[in-house]
Amino acid sequence: MKRWLGAALDYLPRWLEHQMRVSEQPGCAIAVAHDGKLVLEQAFGHANLAQRTVLTPQHRFRVASHSKTFTTVAIMKLREAGRLQLDDRIGRHVSGLHRDVAAGTLTQLLSHTAGLVRDGTDAGQWHDRRPFLDEAELRADLADGLVIDANARLKYSNHGYGLLGLAIEAVTGEPYGAWMQREIIAPAGLEATSPDAPIAPALPFANGHSAKWPLGRRVVIAGDNPTNALASATGFVSTAGDLARFFGSLSPTAKRGVIGKASRRLMWHRQWPDPYSSLNRWYGLGTMCGSVADWEWFGHTGGFQGTLTRTACVPAQGLTVTVLTNAADGLSNAWVDGALQVLRAHAVHGAPSKRAAAWSGRWWTLWGANDLLPMDGKVLVANPALANPLLDATEFTPDSRERGRITLAGAFGNHGETVRLRHDARGTASEFWLGGTKMLPERRVAKELSAREGRSADGSPDGAAADVDV
Incomplete structure (x- = not known):
């Protein structure tokens, strides 16, 4: 090192x-991988505030849209095997779709440019107001066709990745979860990763939490519900360590991976910008892309009920950072950027x-x-x-x-x-x-402040903080 x-x-x-x-x-887990090996794995806070369960690096999180990267790897692996092509129309593999939806290509679905609705006409699944959609409900949401023209702009769609899951099932003849477990998760050596919940009760699992307001306290959100036909968009459960190693293996510089280097480069290539964001981010195929100063990264974020997560890989440095948080107002996005700034400064x-x-x-x-x-x-x-x-x-x-x-x-x-x-x-x-x-050291400043608090309690002006012109 x-x-x-x-x-x-x-x-x-x-x-x-x-x-x-x-x-x-409530809680945060971080992992850093360097050249495919974990060099940092640590957790802070609690997996469940109500139960005061201490969070460990072994706790699984709902990592939500990280699932899209896993799904893209699956499509790339099937492409390498000659079982599909990226310019295939989705209608070739999934029948019964609206004509305009069926005309969308796999590339357009992977890059969120097929013009599809994001979450349907009732997105209550993201607020625990309804279960996640099954296949019939997904198809019904897409029955009215496109929302905008295909290839018009980057327009995120969970439903689009739901269709990709159906395509994987059609091509392989197996349920999405079973095929992903055998062909992607196991070969990648990810022992703490599953394509959907629930997981075995004995396994450590980090529950989500609401924001502190409007109640003035956080409410625990179970977060262990299945995502059904949207598992390919948002179902995955994993640890920070597994994600850091997996995304590191997708770097074009990685020596080994589930898919070849050409496929990895294609995933990382910046396809479409988000011109309406101040973050200067792009989307590739199943990956978000951006820069921290002169460090270019690819990765993904994830938002599930009460959980926010993010991973960023910097191929030029051989570094991958994953931060998982279990609150609706979690700071995973800012903390990954901050971690990259710390790493870059030392470099x-x-x-x-x-x-x-x-x-x-x-x-x-x-x-x-x-x-x-x-x-x-x-x-x-x-x-x-x-x-x-x-x-x-x-x-x-x-x-x-x-x-x-x-x-x-x-x-x-x-x-x-x-x-x-x-x-x-x-x-x-x-x-x-x-x-x-x-x-001074913290304890001495704490003593100073405590003394100040004591003086101000009796109304003495000496105890009041003076106005300072800064």
């Missing part, structure tokens, strides 16, 4: 743990040098926490409360284990000023000074 990667992996759990603390999310700035390594730890003021991240010849001051903890991070160069100088900071920061690291009689770092600001 590269030395910079080890330093980044050491920081990621500390940052995520702080994010969990400030966001008050750019290098592994900690001996002098820089002496500057580390989390330091507090009443404004919150700052983390010192030693790199090669420099130290970055991160803000763990941010989704990107290295956003506009101050940099300083240590001259010794006790003094240094700020070499890069924003115009409203402390550019050019000194930093100091003071130690107690035992040689333990006890104070960090950034310019003229003294930062």
Whole structure:
């Protein structure tokens, strides 16, 4: 493993743990794979708040639209075997469809450009108001034809992937779930992955949770319901570790995979942009695509009742990051981006040098926490409360284990000023000074704030926080 990667992996759990603390999310699992091997797998919080069940890396989540990538891999494998072609019309494999729906190609369905309805006229399945559709209900929803012309734009459709599941059944002569388990999941070595729920009761499963409002508290959402004819769009159950390894195996740079390199490249190729999104994302075949700075990634997100998940693979670095959260307001999207920013910063700035390594730890003021991240010849001051903890991070160069100088900071920061690291009689770092600001360990700042709270309780003006012009 590269030395910079080890330093980044050491920081990621500390940052995520702080994010969990400030966001008050129920649970989060993260996994990072490098060149196909897991190098980080950790969980935080609870699988079920009501039962206070501690979340572990072994807990399965509903990973929802990650299922679309699995389904696309299945289509690619059947294509490699000569059993179908991407320009096949769906009507060739699934009979009884509306004429315009039947004319859509597999490529259009895979890339969400077939012009189909997203979730039908009643999407109550996403709110636990009705079961997920069976085949007859799926067909009925598509009986009126297209919503817009095919190939007009990227228009997401779960129903389109439901049709792809029916096509897989028609070509293989087997139920979707059984064929996927034998031909995709097992060959990929995914022991904690299933094509749909429910799973065996003895297996650890992370329940979903509602947002905190409007009740002022989170409600547990079972999330163990089958998705029926939409399993190919949203049914999958998996762990962060399994997803990170599977998506890593889809990288064109991976040595082995369930499908060949040419098929993997085709999946990753950017087919259609989303011009109405500020995120600058594209869709390939069963994959979302985008960039974090100069790191290009592909992957997918997933949203099930009370669960939000995301995976991103960066082929050029051989890295895959998966973050699973079990709340309707989960922060998986932001946390994957943040994790990629942390990894990239370490790759750019290098592994900690001996002098820089002496500057580390989390330091507090009443404004919150700052983390010192030693790199090669420099130290970055991160803000763990941010989704990107290295956003506009101050940099300083240590001259010794006790003094240094700020070499890069924003115009409203402390550019050019000194930093100091003071130690107690035992040689333990006890104070960090950034310019003229003294930062302390958490327990000492907590003591300061508690004392302030005590003074303000009797009405003393000395206890009130002064107005500060920032």
